[in-house]
Amino acid sequence: MVQPRKKVKARPLKGDVAIDKAVYDAIRRAMLMGRLLPGTKLREPALSRVLKVSRERVRKALHRLVHEGWLEAVPNRGTFVPALTIEEVREIYDVRTMLETAIVQRLCAEHDLPAAQRLKAHVSEERQAVRSDDRGRLFGLSGEFHILLAELCGNEQLSRLLRGLLTRSTMHFSLSAPERFHNCAGPHDHADIVKAILARDAKKAAKLMLDHLLGLVEWQSAWQPPPNPVALEEAFRGISAKRQA
Amino acid sequence: MVQPRKKVKARPLKGDVAIDKAVYDAIRRAMLMGRLLPGTKLREPALSRVLKVSRERVRKALHRLVHEGWLEAVPNRGTFVPALTIEEVREIYDVRTMLETAIVQRLCAEHDLPAAQRLKAHVSEERQAVRSDDRGRLFGLSGEFHILLAELCGNEQLSRLLRGLLTRSTMHFSLSAPERFHNCAGPHDHADIVKAILARDAKKAAKLMLDHLLGLVEWQSAWQPPPNPVALEEAFRGISAKRQA
DNA sequence: TGGCAGAATAATGTGCACATTCCGATTTTG
DNA sequence: CAAAATCGGAATGTGCACATTATTCTGCCA
Numbered sequence: 001m002v003q004p005r006k007k008v009k010a011r012p013l014k015g016d017v018a019i020d021k022a023v024y025d026a027i028r029r030a031m032l033m034g035r036l037l038p039g040t041k042l043r044e045p046a047l048s049r050v051l052k053v054s055r056e057r058v059r060k061a062l063h064r065l066v067h068e069g070w071l072e073a074v075p076n077r078g079t080f081v082p083a084l085t086i087e088e089v090r091e092i093y094d095v096r097t098m099l100e101t102a103i104v105q106r107l108c109a110e111h112d113l114p115a116a117q118r119l120k121a122h123v124s125e126e127r128q129a130v131r132s133d134d135r136g137r138l139f140g141l142s143g144e145f146h147i148l149l150a151e152l153c154g155n156e157q158l159s160r161l162l163r164g165l166l167t168r169s170t171m172h173f174s175l176s177a178p179e180r181f182h183n184c185a186g187p188h189d190h191a192d193i194v195k196a197i198l199a200r201d202a203k204k205a206a207k208l209m210l211d212h213l214l215g216l217v218e219w220q221s222a223w224q225p226p227p228n229p230v231a232l233e234e235a236f237r238g239i240s241a242k243r244q245a
Numbered sequence: 246m247v248q249p250r251k252k253v254k255a256r257p258l259k260g261d262v263a264i265d266k267a268v269y270d271a272i273r274r275a276m277l278m279g280r281l282l283p284g285t286k287l288r289e290p291a292l293s294r295v296l297k298v299s300r301e302r303v304r305k306a307l308h309r310l311v312h313e314g315w316l317e318a319v320p321n322r323g324t325f326v327p328a329l330t331i332e333e334v335r336e337i338y339d340v341r342t343m344l345e346t347a348i349v350q351r352l353c354a355e356h357d358l359p360a361a362q363r364l365k366a367h368v369s370e371e372r373q374a375v376r377s378d379d380r381g382r383l384f385g386l387s388g389e390f391h392i393l394l395a396e397l398c399g400n401e402q403l404s405r406l407l408r409g410l411l412t413r414s415t416m417h418f419s420l421s422a423p424e425r426f427h428n429c430a431g432p433h434d435h436a437d438i439v440k441a442i443l444a445r446d447a448k449k450a451a452k453l454m455l456d457h458l459l460g461l462v463e464w465q466s467a468w469q470p471p472p473n474p475v476a477l478e479e480a481f482r483g484i485s486a487k488r489q490a
Numbered sequence: 491t492g493g494c495a496g497a498a499t500a501a502t503g504t505g506c507a508c509a510t511t512c513c514g515a516t517t518t519t520g
Numbered sequence: 521c522a523a524a525a526t527c528g529g530a531a532t533g534t535g536c537a538c539a540t541t542a543t544t545c546t547g548c549c550a
Contacts, residue, residue, distance in 0.1 A: 017320050043501070054535060059502090060308075067312045075262050076502060076541050091402040095344075098403075102343035157336040158343075161406070288531070299505060304532090321511055321532060 022241045023053055023061040031070065031081065032174045035235035038083035042071065050233060051241040069168055084172045086221050092169050093217040096146075099162060100213065101206040103149050104193060108202035115152045119194045122148055126190060143170060145190050172220060189215070267486040268298055268306040276315065276326065277419045280480035283328035287316065295478060296486040314413055329417045331466050337414050338462040341391075344407060345458065346451040348394050349438060353447035360397045364439045367393055371435060388415060390435050417465060434460070 027047070030036050042062060048055040066073045072082045107115070122145055129138040143166055150162040189212040196205035272292070275281050287307060293300040311318045317327045352360070367390055374383040388411055395407040434457040441450035 045501070056534065056536090063305075063308070064312065067309065078502075078542090088402065091400045094400055095403050095406060098347035099340075099343055102347065155336045155339055157333065158340050161340060290531070301503095301505065323512095323532075 019053065019057055019241070020060055020064075023051055023057050024064055026051055026236070026239050026241045027061060027065060028070065030235050030239055031171065033239075034174055035239075036081045036175070038081050038175050040081040040235075042079045042081065044079075046233075047236075050236045053241050057241075068164065070171065081175065084175070089169070089172045089220055090217055092165060093213055096162070096165050096169065097210060097213045099158070099165070100146065100149065101209050103153055103158070103162075104197060104205040104209050105202045106153055107149065107197050108200045108205050111152065111197060111200075116198055118148065118152065119197065123191045123194050142190070169216075264298060264302055264486065265305055265309075268296055268302050269309055271296055271481070271484050271486045272306060272310060273315065275480050275484055276416065278484075279419055280484075281326045281420070283326050283420050285326040285480075287324045287326070289324075291478075292481075295481045298486050302486075313409070315416065326420065329420070334414070334417045334465055335462055337410060338458055341407070341410050341414065342455060342458045344403070344410070345391065345394065346454050348398055348403070348407075349442055349450040349454050350447045351398055352394065352442050353445045353450050356397065356442060356445075361443055363393065363397065364442065368436045368439050387435070414461075 027042070036042075044055050044058050044062070047058045047062075051058065062071060062073070062079045065071045066079060070082075071079050073079045111119075122141070126138065126141050126145070129141055146166055147159065147163055150159045153159075189208065193205055193208045193212065196208055272287070281287075289300050289303050289307070292303045292307075296303065307316060307318070307324045310316045311324060315327075316324050318324045356364075367386070371383065371386050371390070374386055391411055392404065392408060395404045398404075434453065438450055438453045438457065441453055
């Protein structure tokens, strides 16, 4: 006799978390869309008014974003959109290189059939995005490729870590060159890396990943952002803290 | 009403940040000292009373600790000391292996004279700690060794990342086996690694680091913590949110 | 006219009171 | 007697009002 009496409300996921995450996502989205330029000050009352939420929610979201490295806070001064130095970007890519070359080497050593299928499926998706000239989708897929590699290692900590690193990598040209998204990464590189992994050629895979990341950072370094303030109402036009489709 | 107070020109660095950091440090210290066993619920009113600060400060510190992975929060339930699975510990050490083998390889390739001197000095310090049988100091030095390697790479991002990883690694046996600190790491391993780095033998250095970390995780895996609740007043005996000597 | 001092204003930081939710003990009923 | 429902107390979540600090504006003086 089983006992279905257990009223295990698996995940209520209250409005609390939902609203907080919505505000957090709204600000993050504005940054990813390049609406908020480096140096912009994020005033709590203004955000509260624009996003139609209480100042406390804005405050909480800002603190979280600061802690995750998206924003910079100065005590009693305010919260600002950071101006990432080229050097910092280089450092982040350097760490990524350490991790991701190790990742592809490991995948060469112990990847299984489902992993191979997911890799091939991803490359296929990227190719299709290129054909249909869907730049937005291609940009998303380019990032997800690196996440996918980490996830295929089956290490949750590794995935989370790399996810953070990747968001911080992309933040730089999200903030500085949002209009140049279409150029971001050569999907051809990804296809070659996958091919090397499937061939279990660890040395080649690591080399390809190294070159790929070096190419990305070099491409980013060639571009310097023009400092320019922006109005918050403009930045959050069309972005709401409420659930959007 | 006027306030003829003299204006402070320097950095007052108000109680805000100081108090917040003090509360944060107090809880972290209690965890590192093994006073808070896995599964313990950290009640905000109790902490507020014990640490003599307002509940909001406790709340803020708890949120930060949750963000950094020290604690786990369940909405509307409370904040808990996590029970790290052996598997999670393995994953963390796996990531550390990826990073640290890359680090020693890089140091073999491009370390300079001051770096070599710092390495030798550190090994010397560890040796001296062993001789004087100072277990507490040796424990600290063992952790700092890995931090030192990261810092010698000159990559700030890398240092911060590894620092977080290391604290999370040590948290496991801080929580589960605080009385076995003295056994933590063989300083002999560190000396061998340094020797390989100074000899610029990248392959050997990487192998030694790999074995070192594998040995650590294996040693930790052999020990399982006994679940046991604890009173907060006991845990924070002698630990204050105020600056202590 | 330019720069400095002081006040007005706005933004950030903090504590408090209240609403909501959860846990546990007691009671009631089949 | 046992299981379930209910009610009371406590802990968490949230908005608000106030204190503190920074910024800007204005007027005065060199």
